[in-house]
Amino acid sequence: MNRLRPFIRTLERRDRLSPDELALLSSAQLRVQGFRRGQEIVRAKTQPGESRLMVQGISGREMVTAEGKRQISALHVAGDFVDLHSFVLKRMDHAVVALTEVTAIFVPHAEIRRIIDASPHLGRLFWLMTTIDGAIQRAWIACLGRSTAMQHMAHLFCELWTRMEIVGLVSGHSFPFRLTQAELADVVGLSAVHVNRTLQELRGLGVVDWNGEQVEIIDFDRLVALGDFDKTYLNLTQEPR
Amino acid sequence: MNRLRPFIRTLERRDRLSPDELALLSSAQLRVQGFRRGQEIVRAKTQPGESRLMVQGISGREMVTAEGKRQISALHVAGDFVDLHSFVLKRMDHAVVALTEVTAIFVPHAEIRRIIDASPHLGRLFWLMTTIDGAIQRAWIACLGRSTAMQHMAHLFCELWTRMEIVGLVSGHSFPFRLTQAELADVVGLSAVHVNRTLQELRGLGVVDWNGEQVEIIDFDRLVALGDFDKTYLNLTQEPR
DNA sequence: GCTGGGGATTTACCTATGTTAGTGGATGGC
């Protein structure tokens, strides 16, 4: 399946896939669906019967506090499952919303079950993808807890570039990022005003620029240093798993 | 195995286990090891050949920034695997340190492999435990990003009580928590001074008390309200997975 | 060409939390 291409690329950066495994993946019964900006891809507290795989656009896990504040606890790009964990977790503890126009594939849990029963190795790779998800969350926790606004945003831009590169979404040191500053604020746990201030500072330093459409990394080395970014946690090495 | 009791309780709160599955788990080749306060249970960047399961004490995932600041991104109590994800991830993106005296079981990855090959259902339950781990991390992200010191600490105490209750570590509304305030500060991403201030505030409100040994929840309902705590994310329902 | 709306940006002010530098109490080694 053409639509599975990005997902297969994320897998192949972590392990080798046999022709049989590729065929097995391609045999899955899928439904494609589009979402508009702001639309919910998965509702919180529901018990989904399928997991959704991003094909295009950016979505995020959304959690809303009692006071109505929003925190986005993950961003998803093409090739990412937004809720593969719902396969074992059964019940969503968060929502997933489209932050841009999004195209997603719906993979029934029955299909996932069929695939992992037929190939325990693919089963472990599915498991792997949820644990990489966890590793990313740990990195975000460290950023939220122990770094300044600038360091945090620098780290985030490094991470996004690296993840987008895997699925061929970057061109040079730029990648598409069509969110509003207020949305980015909900990602990094800051106010929109402070995100604005910090972006100007980063721009002023000549490190990154972002016009609301594209993030352009001007000085990658300095961005990495600023964000204390070490991509180890993304597990981008082909190993038998 | 007696030592596996807490782990089996965490599993049984999420799904039913057959006698065969219990026997399979008990058949695992294990090594028990003790750790002193402050000792590393797993080193960062290593490629462990086994995963460690907590039997006693409290440990935490530790990440250190370039400036030497420390963030603890997870706490583990009896029954929790500290690094089950290393089974598929292969390389640690963080360390795990003993925050109290700790007893842990070392489970070779070969044994985990043997168990999940023999029982795909147990395999899914192992997978489940890593995704619950992820759900907890999401809750922490929301706390770090969008709540005040008091709300965050209230949430943490609710979570810890709930998790300890599963494995029989609570007595009434109290549970053992022998960390220093500075260590707690690294958990909630605050300074030790502010943790101290906030604890006094919580004490003053008559909601929780903590003398460095035991956390005593005085008014559980208010603590839950303060922390906006909803235990759904801990997935404490027995369901076929 | 006018209008309305959604963002980006700015300004002024506010506050939660951090930092530094203590004090004092408990504990353990010798």
Added chain:
DNA sequence: GCCATCCACTAACATAGGTAAATCCCCAGC
């Protein structure tokens, strides 16, 4: 009994980041 530690706690001050309310800018619709 003295000393060194470690840790809770305090106090005074500093600051990163939040809040509220404008203003500006762009663009779509008419």
